[in-house]
Amino acid sequence: MADSTRADSTRDRIVTAARAEFARYGIAGARITRIAKAAKTSSERLYAYFRSKEELYRFVAEQELAAVLEATRLDPTDLPEYAGRVHDYFLRHPDRFRFISWGRLELAGAAADPVTRETFRRKAEQLRKAQEAGHLDPAWDPVDILVFVSQLATAWAGQLDLVDAAADQVRDPSPAARRAAVVTAVQRLFPATAGDAGDGAGS
Structure with a gap:
């Protein structure tokens, strides 16, 4: 249960950070490294949830x-x-x-x-x-x-x-x-x- 809760929390932080990043820079200008940093996680961890920047954008959209x-x-x-x-x-x-x-x-x-x-x-x-x-x-x-x-x-x-x-x-x-x-x-x-x-x- 604890691992599941942490996973949900990490994904929520990624989504929140991605929403702000995409709103400011667009899809092409957004950077996975900035999103991961704002979400207090790693780029590798982010890619475990979303295979690409476009997939992340569509999820948030x-x-x-x-x-x-x-x-x-x-x-x-x-x-x-x-x-x-x-x-x-x-x-x-x-x-x-x-x-x-x-x-x-x-x-x-x-x-x-x-x-x-x-x-x-x-x-x-x-x-x-x-x-x-x-x-x-x-x-x-x-x-x-x-x-x-x-x-x-x-x-x-x-x-x-x-x-x-x-x-x-x-x-x-x-x-x-x-x-x-x-x-x-x-x-x-x-x-x-x-x-x-x-x-x-x-x-």
Whole structure:
């Protein structure tokens, strides 16, 4: 039992260190030696858990995806507020947005992992059912809805440098105003309905 506990503790430290390393340097720039040092272990020990840097990134990415899904919860009947939750989450966790962005950039063209594919499929199916129930305009392709809402929701998370740069140019520089702009933009594209929020809602 003690050996198992120590092993779990070592892996947890590796994952925590890897999350910070990848968020700061990306996959190509990350160094196994730095991750091992931050995790208070050796590179050899790290490779006993993860065969490569890419495998380690994908493992951490699955955990990050689960955390995002749990914190934001897609509700197909209220996409504006869903976008607001995603916006809030990544402004609170800019390191996690950087982590995910590095993966999208550096793994572009690579086959999506099974967890990501299943998550995307499940969300598209939720939107499709919402369309069938009359909650969303059926003229939209569910995949387009997902992409457009995601891009609007993370627009400011991906351009934090502009928040300060544009402070004297916007009518209201407050974070609340930026959130309201995201929610309003999604509302105009995909208006919230008065239907039962439980229809198809979930992660």
